Amino acid sequence: FASQCVECVECVDDPAKHHKHCNTKSGLKIKSCVAFIIFMTHPATHERLLEYLLVVGPALTGSERAKHSPPLARSYSKNSPPVGTLQTWDIIPQQAPKVLRKFPSTDHRDFPLPPDVAYFCLPDGCYVQVGEPECHVFMLTDTQTNIQTYGVCARVSECFDCLTSSVVEAESQEKRNLSLCILSRHPFFRFFKRCLATFLHFILDFCGDEPVWKVLTSESTEYAEQKVQLWPELLHWINRLLALKAPVPGEGALEVELEVDPAHIVCYPPPTRLPLLDLPVNELFQKLTICTVIDIFKLVISEQKVILYSSDSAFASECVLSIVALLYPLQYLFPVIPLLPTCMPTTENLLMVPTPFFIGVSTTFLKKLSPIHRAEVWLVNLDTKKIQKPETSEEESILQFPFSILQLQADLRKIVDQQGLDSPSPKTNRSHGSSSTCSKFSSDEANVAKWEMDVRIRVAFVQFLLSSEVLGNIDQHLSIYRLFPRPVVVLKASTFMSSYLQSSSVADKQFIHDLIQSQSVEYFLEWSLNPSNCAFEEIRRGSCGSVI
Numbered sequence: 001f002a003s004q005c006v007e008c009v010e011c012v013d014d015p016a017k018h019h020k021h022c023n024t025k026s027g028l029k030i031k032s033c034v035a036f037i038i039f040m041t042h043p044a045t046h047e048r049l050l051e052y053l054l055v056v057g058p059a060l061t062g063s064e065r066a067k068h069s070p071p072l073a074r075s076y077s078k079n080s081p082p083v084g085t086l087q088t089w090d091i092i093p094q095q096a097p098k099v100l101r102k103f104p105s106t107d108h109r110d111f112p113l114p115p116d117v118a119y120f121c122l123p124d125g126c127y128v129q130v131g132e133p134e135c136h137v138f139m140l141t142d143t144q145t146n147i148q149t150y151g152v153c154a155r156v157s158e159c160f161d162c163l164t165s166s167v168v169e170a171e172s173q174e175k176r177n178l179s180l181c182i183l184s185r186h187p188f189f190r191f192f193k194r195c196l197a198t199f200l201h202f203i204l205d206f207c208g209d210e211p212v213w214k215v216l217t218s219e220s221t222e223y224a225e226q227k228v229q230l231w232p233e234l235l236h237w238i239n240r241l242l243a244l245k246a247p248v249p250g251e252g253a254l255e256v257e258l259e260v261d262p263a264h265i266v267c268y269p270p271p272t273r274l275p276l277l278d279l280p281v282n283e284l285f286q287k288l289t290i291c292t293v294i295d296i297f298k299l300v301i302s303e304q305k306v307i308l309y310s311s312d313s314a315f316a317s318e319c320v321l322s323i324v325a326l327l328y329p330l331q332y333l334f335p336v337i338p339l340l341p342t343c344m345p346t347t348e349n350l351l352m353v354p355t356p357f358f359i360g361v362s363t364t365f366l367k368k369l370s371p372i373h374r375a376e377v378w379l380v381n382l383d384t385k386k387i388q389k390p391e392t393s394e395e396e397s398i399l400q401f402p403f404s405i406l407q408l409q410a411d412l413r414k415i416v417d418q419q420g421l422d423s424p425s426p427k428t429n430r431s432h433g434s435s436s437t438c439s440k441f442s443s444d445e446a447n448v449a450k451w452e453m454d455v456r457i458r459v460a461f462v463q464f465l466l467s468s469e470v471l472g473n474i475d476q477h478l479s480i481y482r483l484f485p486r487p488v489v490v491l492k493a494s495t496f497m498s499s500y501l502q503s504s505s506v507a508d509k510q511f512i513h514d515l516i517q518s519q520s521v522e523y524f525l526e527w528s529l530n531p532s533n534c535a536f537e538e539i540r541r542g543s544c545g546s547v548i
Contacts, residue, residue, distance in 0.1 A: 049244040049254070049266070051111050052102050052183035055216045056118045058126035058176050059098035097122040097179075097343065100217040103238050111185070114140060114149070116344065121153045121179040123313060123341035124362055135193055136314035137279070137321065138339040150187045153179050154196040180216065186246050189278040191256070191264050195241065198258045202234065274458055274535045277325040279318050281454040282419065287315060290412050292385045294405065296323055297461070299378050300332065302511075303356040303518050305390075309363050310382035313339055316360035319382060324358065326461045329528070329536035330520040332358065340365065348373055404469030411460040419453045462539045470512070471521070472540075473499055478525060487526045491516060 097118040107113050120138045138151040155177050180199065182192060203213075215228050228234075247254045253267030268276055284293050299306045300323055310316040317338035324332050335357040340347050342361070348368045351357075363383070379388040466472055477496040482488040493516060500512055515521060531537075538544070 047245055048108075048184070048242075049186060049188075049246040050182050050184040050242050051108060052104070052113060052181070053238055053242065054099050054103075054113075054117070054121070054179070054181035054183065055101040056097050056121040056179040056181055057100050057217055058095040095126055097126050097177075103242065111183075113183070117151070117181075117183075119341040119344040120151055120339065121181055122155065122177050123339055123343065124177075124364060125343040126177050134314055135196060136339060137189055137317050139321065139336060141335070149185065150189075151181070151183075152189055152192045152196070153181060154193075154200065155179050156200070178213065178217070182241070187276060187278055188266050191266050191278075194258055194264060199237075201259075202230075202237075271533050272535060272538065274455060275325070275328060275533050277322070277454070277458070279322055279325075280450060281322050281325070281457050282450050283315075284319060284322055285412070285416050285457070288319075288382065288385060290409055290416070292380075292387075293323075293412075294409065295387060296380055297326060299380075299387075300324070300358055301327060301330070301518075301520070302514065303334065303520070305351070305356050305377045306358050306380065307351075307377055308358075308360045308380045308382055309366060310360075311363045312382075313360070313362040316362065316382060320358055320360040326458060327465075327520065328458065328462060329531075329533075330465065330524050331527075333519045333523060334358070342368070351377060404464055404467045407467070408460060408464040411463070412457065415453060415456045415460065419449065459539055459544055462536055466536065466540045470515070474516070474521075474525070475528065480529070483529065487529045489525045489529065491522075491525060493517075 099113070099118050102113065117140075120140070123136075123138075134156075135152065135154040138153070140149040140151065141147070142149070156179075157177055180196070182195060184192065215231060244254065244256065247267045249268040250270055253265050255263045255265055257263040296306070296308070296319075308316050308319055310319075320336065320338040324336055334355050335350075335353070337350075337357070337359045340350070340359050340361050342365045348365075348370075351359075351369070351373045366379075374390065376390050376392055378390060380386075381388070464470065474491065474496060477492040477499065479490045479492060480487065481490065493513075496516065497509070497513065501509065
């Protein structure tokens with residue numbers, strides 16, 4: 001646990017404000033629940049694990065909404081029948097989402113609150129009905145520093161009249177979406193999701209009929225202390241969470257205990273292992289076919305304009321981040337937007353950029369696209385697992401791949417089938433006094449098996465990229481002109497292509513020629529001379545045991 005002041009968050013920014021109780025250590029004991037956003041960026045230069053906690057909702061409520069109907073965006077109802085490959089959506093008035101409250105109340109000097117973050121918290125708008133709490137991730141990139149900021153949002157539906165009156169029939173109450181968000185600069189998605197679940201559990205189960213939602217959407221602390229009995233404990237938990245220090249890569253881990261669950265370990269892997277990806281890659285192969293995942297991988301590595309869309313926006317955003325991680329040791333150097341908000345005005349104009357991009361959207365976003373926007377974009381429907389190619393594409397040259405793609409398919413099939421056979425199935429233990437222990441043990445075994453499956457999938461993609469059919473011998477055809485301060489490397493393309501045609505069993509000359517001229521490969525050739533992560537070298541030498 002961090003040893004900062006548990007009463008005020010300001011002392012995190014200003015050490016001179018530390019109090020005597022700053023050295024006390026206590027657990028984060030609370031059962032809470034609301035929607036979170038968590039922002040994160042590069043781990044090496046930021047000490048805070050979390051930056052902000054936000055409450056995001058509609059800008060207008062109650063009687064104010066009846067007087068205003070600004071056409072800032074569109075919200076869609078899924079009650080209409082489907083037409084063609086998409087659904088018809090009923091247009092209803094939509095207010096822009098707004099940050100209703102934030103903790104701490106003032107911006108950090110080194111990390112001001114992003115101005116448009118509210119749109120990413122509620123990407124489909126404030127009045128689209130949400131049943132169970134939904135959690136999705138997103139990522140923002142600073143155009144000046146190129147620092148990526150990740151987000152995790154949990155959305156819940158709440159009633160307008162619940163915030164002002166307690167005697168209203170449930171059928172007549174108008175639903176709205178709220179998000180309680182944590183801003184951080186570190187991509188520990190599983191830990192942040194557990195924080196959200198704990199916080200929501202506290203609010204829904206322990207606050208009862210207290211107007212906690214009205215308190216969270218209000219800036220009046222005096223009103224909170226008078227109306228919500230557990231508000232001091234809730235505020236104390238928030239301050240403790242914001243006071244946590246981020247783990248330093250290679251220098252230990254942070255152990256955080258949230259309520260009664262086992263302590264959560266937060267750390268970065270050493271440079272000899274694969275880079276951190278705190279998302280379940282195995283879910284890609286549970287919800288999509290192996291061929292669909294490989295087809296998306298082909299389009300991204302070929303530097304095409306790609307949009308993934310799904311009725312489940314959370315899955316679309318995680319799919320984008322997972323596919324980008326599967327490019328390792330290559331890096332995708334073009335815009336990546338895991339979730340582009342539908343309710344944000346003029347977001348469709350981003351598709352007119354001349355560079356490739358990789359974007360995830362909700363199905364409702366496609367209603368904003370005109371034929372001009374679709375002209376050069378590959379649309380991947382994650383629900384139907386179908387790919388719609390643009391009119392200007394040359395499908396034959398893009399989707400053709402080396403013969404080793406068959407080996408990748410076989411390796412992935414083996415991994416998926418082995419996981420289905422080896423994963424522990426839940427069994428009922430009839431012995432008295434041991435059922436809960438056995439259930440917990442079985443659950444831990446299942447989690448470990450899924451994590452191992454994620455690593456094996458990533459290793460299979462690295463082996464494919466570094467095989468003799470793709471980039472296996474590329475380091476033997478380099479001319480190095482300078483190493484410092486930044487390497488200057490030139491690939492001898494003609495000699496590499498000659499060597500490739502001799503060693504490849506089934507040559508795909510056009511694909512390899514386009515690949516070695518891509519920015520991902522050019523950057524890889526420079527980065528590989530002094531890599532920040534050397535797991536790919538272990539995999540190329542066949543030493544996969546230490547990586548796994």
